[in-house]
Amino acid sequence: MSTVPTRTSRRLGDLPIALTFLLPALLAAVLLRLWPTAKAVWDSLRSTALGVEPTHWVGVEQYRTLLDDPAFLNSLKITLLFGIIVNPLQIAVALALAVLFNERIRGAGLMRTLVFLPVAIPQSVSAVIWAVAFRPDGPLNGVLARLGIAPQGFLTSPGQALASIIVVVSWIGVGYWMMFLIAGLKEIDPTLYEAASLDGAGRWARFRGITLPQLRRQLAFVLVADTISNLLVFAPVQILTGGGPNGRTDLIMNNVFERAYVRADAGAAAAGTVIVAVIALAIVLVQFRLLSKGSD
Numbered sequence: 001m002s003t004v005p006t007r008t009s010r011r012l013g014d015l016p017i018a019l020t021f022l023l024p025a026l027l028a029a030v031l032l033r034l035w036p037t038a039k040a041v042w043d044s045l046r047s048t049a050l051g052v053e054p055t056h057w058v059g060v061e062q063y064r065t066l067l068d069d070p071a072f073l074n075s076l077k078i079t080l081l082f083g084i085i086v087n088p089l090q091i092a093v094a095l096a097l098a099v100l101f102n103e104r105i106r107g108a109g110l111m112r113t114l115v116f117l118p119v120a121i122p123q124s125v126s127a128v129i130w131a132v133a134f135r136p137d138g139p140l141n142g143v144l145a146r147l148g149i150a151p152q153g154f155l156t157s158p159g160q161a162l163a164s165i166i167v168v169v170s171w172i173g174v175g176y177w178m179m180f181l182i183a184g185l186k187e188i189d190p191t192l193y194e195a196a197s198l199d200g201a202g203r204w205a206r207f208r209g210i211t212l213p214q215l216r217r218q219l220a221f222v223l224v225a226d227t228i229s230n231l232l233v234f235a236p237v238q239i240l241t242g243g244g245p246n247g248r249t250d251l252i253m254n255n256v257f258e259r260a261y262v263r264a265d266a267g268a269a270a271a272g273t274v275i276v277a278v279i280a281l282a283i284v285l286v287q288f289r290l291l292s293k294g295s296d
Contacts, residue, residue, distance in 0.1 A: 037277065043270035055267070062271045072272065074247050075255035078162065079231065082251060086166045087227050094174050094222070098181035099211065112182070116175035123172060127239040130168045131155070134240070155240055161249045168236045173229065177222045184218035185211070224287035228280050252276055 044062055046055040066072050101112045118126055133140050134154040141151040154164045188210065196206045212219075234253040237243060243250035243258065252272065260269035 040270045040273045040277070043267055044274045045267075047267050058267070062267055063275075066268055066271050066275075071247065071250070072255060075243075075250045075252045078248065078250055079252045082162060082166065082233075083227060083230055086169055086230050087223070089166065090170050090173050090177060090226055090230075091219070091222060093170065094177040095181055095215075095219075097174065097178045098185055099207070101178070102182055102185045112178075115178060118172050119176045121172075123235040124239060126172050127168060127236045130164075130171070130236075131240055134164055156245060158245050158248045161241055161245055165233075165236055165240065165249050165251075168240065169230065169233055172236075173226065177226055180222050181215065181218055184215045188214045220287065224283055227283050231276065231280060231283070 241249040256272040
């Protein structure tokens with residue numbers, strides 16, 4: 001008497017095949033995500049000089065010491081100020097360019113490519129290019145001199161250094177987020193705009209009543225992803241200012257780097273990394289909330 005395989009047995013028979021395909025991704029997740037996270041949490045609870053053993057347990061005292069450190073609190077404040085300015089700026093510019101380049105205008109494809117080009121350049125190379133532009137005898141001050149404006153300090157000025165970093169980071173990131181928004185614009189049904197035009201809606205009314213609501217999910221994703229990306233900014237700061245002058249550009253990742261590789265305090269650096277991870281996790285939770293609302 002022949003037996004017919006049940007649905008459960010068929011599923012169990014497919015399990016080894018499924019695991020074979022999933023194994024590389026699972027190994028990558030464990031080795032590149034879970035293990036470094038667990039190691040960072042473990043190191044953050046111990047007093048660990050970089051490359052020196054043995055270590056001793058200090059527990060949450062490491063976090064108390066770090067949160068009492070004026071330099072670390074300053075980096076949190078600078079990172080918060082940086083995020084409050086750079087995130088809306090990048091998204092607003094990216095959205096404006098996406099709407100512009102989505103129109104059927106001559107040269108839109110070329111201009112879109114030029115805006116996206118900085119994304120393909122390593123951040124370190126972009127930082128070097130801007131370092132030349134911001135030099136006291138560089139091209140930017142040359143243009144200002146032509147306009148009768150006195151030379152500016154830019155990266156060496158406490159009042160201008162953070163703004164200069166914002167310019168560099170935005171130059172790198174705007175094109176990347178623009179492409180996500182252009183993809184979202186392509187998904188909007190053109191008949192919505194045609195119907196609105198027949199009802200007498202102007203360009204601004206169509207943008208406010210159709211474009212923004214239809215882009216809600218893409219904007220939610222870009223907002224959160226851009227926030228996380230800017231939370232982890234490191235190369236431009238390290239190359240251009242090193243956190244100076246006077247700590248005015250000491251973003252959180254630069255502070256963590258200096259604790260690990262300048263002060264050789266791996267325990268404090270690990271604690272700082274855990275704090276950054278918690279902040280990033282909170283942002284991801286907000287992302288899921290926004291995306292779930294956008295799909296309602």
